[in-house]
Amino acid sequence: MIHEVRGVVARSKGAPVTVETVLVPDPGPGEALVAVQACGVCRTDLHYRQGGINDEFPFLLGHEAAGVVEGVGDGVDTVAPGDFVILNWRAVCGRCRACRRGKPWYCFDTHNAAQSMTLSDGTALAPALGIGAFVEKTLVHSGQCTKVSPAIAPEIAGLLGCGVMAGLGAAINTGGITRGDSVAVIGCGGVGNAAIAGAALAGATTIIGIDVDPGKLQWATDFGATHAINARESDAVEAVRSYTGGFGADVVIDAVGRPETWRQAFFARDFAGTVVLVGVPTPDLMVPEIPLLEIFGRGGSLKSSWYGDCLPERDFPMLVDLHLQGRLPLEKFVSETITLDDMEAAFEKMERGEVLRSVVLLGGPG
Ligand SMILES: NC(=O)c1ccc[n+]([C@@H]2O[C@H](COP(=O)([O-])OP(=O)(O)OC[C@H]3O[C@@H](n4cnc5c(N)ncnc54)[C@H](O)[C@@H]3O)[C@@H](O)[C@H]2O)c1
Ligand SMILES: [Zn+2]
Ligand SMILES: [Zn+2]
Numbered sequence: 397m398i399h400e401v402r403g404v405v406a407r408s409k410g411a412p413v414t415v416e417t418v419l420v421p422d423p424g425p426g427e428a429l430v431a432v433q434a435c436g437v438c439r440t441d442l443h444y445r446q447g448g449i450n451d452e453f454p455f456l457l458g459h460e461a462a463g464v465v466e467g468v469g470d471g472v473d474t475v476a477p478g479d480f481v482i483l484n485w486r487a488v489c490g491r492c493r494a495c496r497r498g499k500p501w502y503c504f505d506t507h508n509a510a511q512s513m514t515l516s517d518g519t520a521l522a523p524a525l526g527i528g529a530f531v532e533k534t535l536v537h538s539g540q541c542t543k544v545s546p547a548i549a550p551e552i553a554g555l556l557g558c559g560v561m562a563g564l565g566a567a568i569n570t571g572g573i574t575r576g577d578s579v580a581v582i583g584c585g586g587v588g589n590a591a592i593a594g595a596a597l598a599g600a601t602t603i604i605g606i607d608v609d610p611g612k613l614q615w616a617t618d619f620g621a622t623h624a625i626n627a628r629e630s631d632a633v634e635a636v637r638s639y640t641g642g643f644g645a646d647v648v649i650d651a652v653g654r655p656e657t658w659r660q661a662f663f664a665r666d667f668a669g670t671v672v673l674v675g676v677p678t679p680d681l682m683v684p685e686i687p688l689l690e691i692f693g694r695g696g697s698l699k700s701s702w703y704g705d706c707l708p709e710r711d712f713p714m715l716v717d718l719h720l721q722g723r724l725p726l727e728k729f730v731s732e733t734i735t736l737d738d739m740e741a742a743f744e745k746m747e748r749g750e751v752l753r754s755v756v757l758l759g760g761p762g
Pocket of ligand 1: 562
């Protein structure tokens with residue numbers, strides 16, 4: 397059976413998105429059909445629409461989603477119809493060289509659905525990050541569905557599927573933040589504020605939020621930053637040093653991803669500290685000029701964080717539980733709920749820095 401549903405499609409580079417009829421096949425072997433309940437608007441969706449990821453238009457946008465499994469294909473025993481799931485874009489294979497060496501969060505051969513979703517004329521859609529979830533029903537690999545407690549609201553749960561997980565994981569998994577650490581986070585959007593929440597959860601005692609937008613700094617404080625620095629008004633490196641006894645922070649997270657912010661992260665770090673790059677640079681940006689001797693002499697580690705080095709099966713249920721216990725205020729990331737027809741307006745609000753996340757609500761099962 398083919399399911400005829402509505403979804404948000406980016407047809408060509410830079411053009412406004414359109415809501416189109418999307419044809420979704422029944423799940424084949426290893427696949428799952430999911431009735432999407434909520435999907436957050438991430439900067440990466442805008443990158444797809446602008447042609448900043450690749451040229452494989454038309455794209456079916458959306459990838460920060462939660463919903464209910466409606467059907468599964470042959471051989472699927474990890475999820476069943478009726479399960480409430482968060483979708484993930486790193487369904488690990490268990491067999492590649494990273495998985496075999498016990499580091500599956502680096503998996504080099506992650507799974508996606510084998511069948512395509514299409515436009516009504518049969519044109520295959522390229523789903524954003526192998527998901528495509530601004531659509532009433534989506535087809536994914538069953539490993540992309542992580543079952544969690546249905547007690548969490550879908551519009552909150554879905555955010556763990558991308559940006560919020562990336563930020564929390566950059567702090568907890570990649571940065572290895574622990575009790576008593578000092579932490580600085582450059583860029584306090586959805587990802588940076590999630591890193592701040594992660595640092596607070598892990599027990600960091602000094603948490604410094606840095607941004608160029610005063611509104612974002614207010615959010616940073618709400619998520620647990622003990623100090624806020626406006627990088628337009630003061631030197632970020634000097635300010636971090638002044639809040640850390642003159643030394644610099646144990647862990648500095650760059651959630652912007654530009655040479656100037658990475659340079660600040662490098663020098664705002666204490667000796668033997670850690671820099672985590674979680675913001676995604678554009679292809680034109682180069683490593684800033686830093687004497688090699690500084691890299692040697694300062695020691696420590698310079699890391700990147702893909703999807704917060706998360707393992708969805710391990711991390712999503714744990715983070716949902718912490719939220720339900722009142723220890724992780726994920727609801728604060730939801731700035732507004734919208735419909736499929738509001739996508740362009742949501743992109744504009746994101747560009748103006750007015751929202752942490754706009755979340756599309758969809759009908760879900762039925
Ligand atoms: N590594 C991953 O797996 C992963 C996953 C999701 C998103 N990301 C990336 O993380 C980055 C942040 O995403 P987001 O959703 O939080 O975006 P966002 O636009 O909400 O936040 C970016 C923030 O950086 C601030 N900023 C910009 N320039 C700055 C500067 N020079 N100094 C200080 N602050 C500055 C902005 O004011 C804004 O608050 C993006 O590059 C995104 O693509 C990475
Ligand atoms: Zn693998
Ligand atoms: Zn995303």
